[in-house]
Amino acid sequence: MYSIRHPKRSWFGLGTIAKIKDEAAFLGARNALFFTDKGVRGAGVADMALAPLEEAGVEVTIYDECPPEPAIADLERAFDEFKNGAFDLVVGVGGGSSMDMAKSIGALLGNDGAPRDYLGIELVPKPGVSTILAPTTSGTGAEATPNAIFSVPEEQVKLAIVSTHVIPFAAIVDPNLTLSAPPKVTSAAGVDAFTHCLETYVARNATPLSEMYSLEGMKLIARSLRRVCDDGSDIEARTDMALGSYYGGVALAGAGAGAIHALAYPLGSRFHIPHGVSNSLMFSHVMKENHAAAPEKFARIARILGESTDGMSDAEAAALSVGAVEKLCRDCGVPTRLGEVDIPAHAIPELAEAAFKLERLLSCNPKELTLEDIERIYRAAA
Numbered sequence: 001m002y003s004i005r006h007p008k009r010s011w012f013g014l015g016t017i018a019k020i021k022d023e024a025a026f027l028g029a030r031n032a033l034f035f036t037d038k039g040v041r042g043a044g045v046a047d048m049a050l051a052p053l054e055e056a057g058v059e060v061t062i063y064d065e066c067p068p069e070p071a072i073a074d075l076e077r078a079f080d081e082f083k084n085g086a087f088d089l090v091v092g093v094g095g096g097s098s099m100d101m102a103k104s105i106g107a108l109l110g111n112d113g114a115p116r117d118y119l120g121i122e123l124v125p126k127p128g129v130s131t132i133l134a135p136t137t138s139g140t141g142a143e144a145t146p147n148a149i150f151s152v153p154e155e156q157v158k159l160a161i162v163s164t165h166v167i168p169f170a171a172i173v174d175p176n177l178t179l180s181a182p183p184k185v186t187s188a189a190g191v192d193a194f195t196h197c198l199e200t201y202v203a204r205n206a207t208p209l210s211e212m213y214s215l216e217g218m219k220l221i222a223r224s225l226r227r228v229c230d231d232g233s234d235i236e237a238r239t240d241m242a243l244g245s246y247y248g249g250v251a252l253a254g255a256g257a258g259a260i261h262a263l264a265y266p267l268g269s270r271f272h273i274p275h276g277v278s279n280s281l282m283f284s285h286v287m288k289e290n291h292a293a294a295p296e297k298f299a300r301i302a303r304i305l306g307e308s309t310d311g312m313s314d315a316e317a318a319a320l321s322v323g324a325v326e327k328l329c330r331d332c333g334v335p336t337r338l339g340e341v342d343i344p345a346h347a348i349p350e351l352a353e354a355a356f357k358l359e360r361l362l363s364c365n366p367k368e369l370t371l372e373d374i375e376r377i378y379r380a381a382a
């Protein structure tokens with residue numbers, strides 16, 4: 001038995017951002033709260049969604065202070081500001097942080113609790129205000145997931161609101177919105193998207209439904225991530241990345257991420273390393289630990305990444321996936337070792353303890369990892 005969850009409606013393709021007008025009209029929206037960040041607004045990308053909303057006669061309140069890698073206090077501040085507003089639509093246009101803020105506020109506005117009450121799995125009691133999300137990076141897949149991630153600095157962890165009620169009403173994935181993403185954001189986000197597809201594919205709770213998205217996402221990203229890192233104006237490659245990222249999001253909704261994310265999160269919460277870079281730092285090192293647990297799947301990953309595996313056993317082919325991923329990250333200029341971002345070896349025991357607590361992620365990993373395993377992986381990545 002298995003199931004998968006999607007946004008109620010998804011639009012994909014060049015120019016689809018104009019569809020936000022129809023979606024808002026369909027929902028009967030009159031008064032929208034709009035989450036973005038100053039970079040996206042300054043680049044004129046938010047206007048691509050604001051203009052059609054205005055045409056639809058929707059009153060829009062803009063919040064452009066979504067920070068990168070938001071903390072739970074950022075969500076609490078925004079909620080305090082808007083909790084008494086009569087909003088009938090919440091829009092998020094931006095990277096993962098703006099979308100996570102938007103979908104969380106949408107859920108909060110229809111429920112009685114405070115942001116921290118909903119950190120955990122399926123703790124949001126009922127549907128909130130409808131949300132429409134449009135990504136401006138190809139990475140988190142947040143436009144399709146039931147997850148919103150926030151750091152909790154006092155506990156030095158990143159926690160998630162995970163709820164079916166957090167999945168947006170509509171996802172609008174228009175590759176045009178990603179054209180102005182800077183190179184460093186493009187490469188790190190692209191690695192994150194590939195991580196989602198790969199981790200969900202090998203996850204213990206993967207299903208035929210989630211695997212379909214994982215595999216197609218990996219194929220799209222494998223053929224276009226290097227291209228988009230070389231030339232951010234390559235719209236064909238941007239289009240592949242946007243679709244691959246969306247697929248990764250749907251796959252996350254159907255199967256969880258695993259130990260790459262579990263070991264990456266403490267790097268983000270303790271050392272403020274951007275999420276995609278954190279994944280890249282742990283990516284090949286965790287795969288080295290995992291590939292023997294699912295040789296057939298890792299052999300397929302090696303082939304998707306262009307490795308020739310003719311005449312090899314699955315186990316031999318699977319081992320090639322590790323170097324292929326490391327090369328992909330390196331070719332895109334994203335670091336793959338902790339020393340490259342000045343994370344000291346003495347921090348490793350604490351990092352391992354923080355990662356070991358992330359049961360939601362570790363329980364999906366193809367191999368069960370002990371605290372000692374995790375510490376060893378960090379040391380191998382040093």
Ligand SMILES: [Fe+2]
Pocket residue numbers: 140192195196261275
């Ligand atoms: Fe991620």
